[in-house]
Amino acid sequence: MTPLLSATQTAARRTLPLALCLAAAGCSGPQSALDPAGREAETVAHLFFVMTIGGAVIWLAVIALAVYAGGFKQRTLSEETGQRLILWGGAVVPTLILAALLAYALWLMPDLRPWTREAMAEGGVKGHVTAEQYWWRVRMEGPGGPVESANELIVPVGQRVDLTLTSPDVIHSFWIPALAGKIDMIPGRTNRITLRADRPGVYRGVCAEFCGESHALMAFTVRAVPPQEHAALAAAEARPAAVTSGEGLRLFLEKGCAACHAIRGTEARGGVGPDLTHVGSRPTIAAATLPNDQASRERFLRNPDAVKPGVRMPGYDMLPPAEIETLARFLGDLK
Amino acid sequence: MFIHGGRNETLWPLIGPPAVWAIHFTASYVWAAIACAKTTHEDAIYLTARIGIGVMTVLALAAIAYASYHAWRVWGFGRYEPPHADDTEEDRRRFLGYATLLLAALSAVSVIFVALPAAFIPECTW
């Protein structure tokens, strides 16, 4: 064995366990369908394991049969036995297995996608999410009417969340792997999804249908919190902005940001881009692409297209750095 | 269309059962889609579609059973072993009967699978 080869093999032997660990680590975390944190996602994971283990058993049986036939069987089968084998092994048994799997999957449907009538009766939280290239407009129903926000969904643990979904531009898909199955958001059509988080935590939702250059940068944060905390957060979200005067707001209005963005409690009422009333309280900006800190906000304002190719917001690189800084600080103060 | 004729061999009866499957499939999907577009949850439009799909399924299975019986007869009620590959009139007929019978079995299973969602899914919205 050449030294080079054996070195490669040692390296492979060392990295294999690491690779396996990494692969297994990929099964848990904020964006995993195999680490469900809600009822619908649990059903999906259940279906996945039943199908995978069932498939593995069938595969093993077929391979064992092939090995037996190829290596150990000495006599040939009689014509009649062969035909019976084909009839049962090739047609009847697979048909029965497929019928059972189909019935099982259909029987799971009420858990996977609860029926509307029940969902309506159960109450819980309602809202409307619109997917736009490349961000999420979120409008949750509140006691004082709908409250608009973006790129973040705050849900109460243990309660049903009933969302209607649509898109004004191209087909997107709404997927929070840890909480529920995915469903497309289609222009001209309203789809619905219901989900129930059973474990508090921060999860990640993604766009699961290619929608343009920045499709992979179109995500959002889901915060599942206890119901009392949810009520407090929803009330805070419904309030007007924390800062309604000052140099930051003056720049915001003067530089034209208000043509696209709304800040409730001020003159800014644009509806093209995300509502920024409480942008400072969100954990991320630009649809979960950047952390929400001063440096990232400045970077995004200067050149959004460099952060997210194809983004529908112009760059403000021509503004003096001091003004960018003021604007970014103002946005951070919009708690 | 379903019956293999006396002396003339024709391929038409072979596509009888798959044609029933295709018609049943299209009718079920179109009926369910129209019902779900029109229903308002208070009416029985979707329920009617479910029952209608059930009735169509029974009819489709009856038509396939009828075709199967004739195919079985033409094949010779299983008295002769496949593959029916000889260059004779009998073998050609037996081959057609046998192939039709197999397609009928496939079509029957497909018709049932297509109808199953209507049996399980009680409302439209999704």
Ligand SMILES: [Cu+2]
């Ligand atoms: Cu998208």
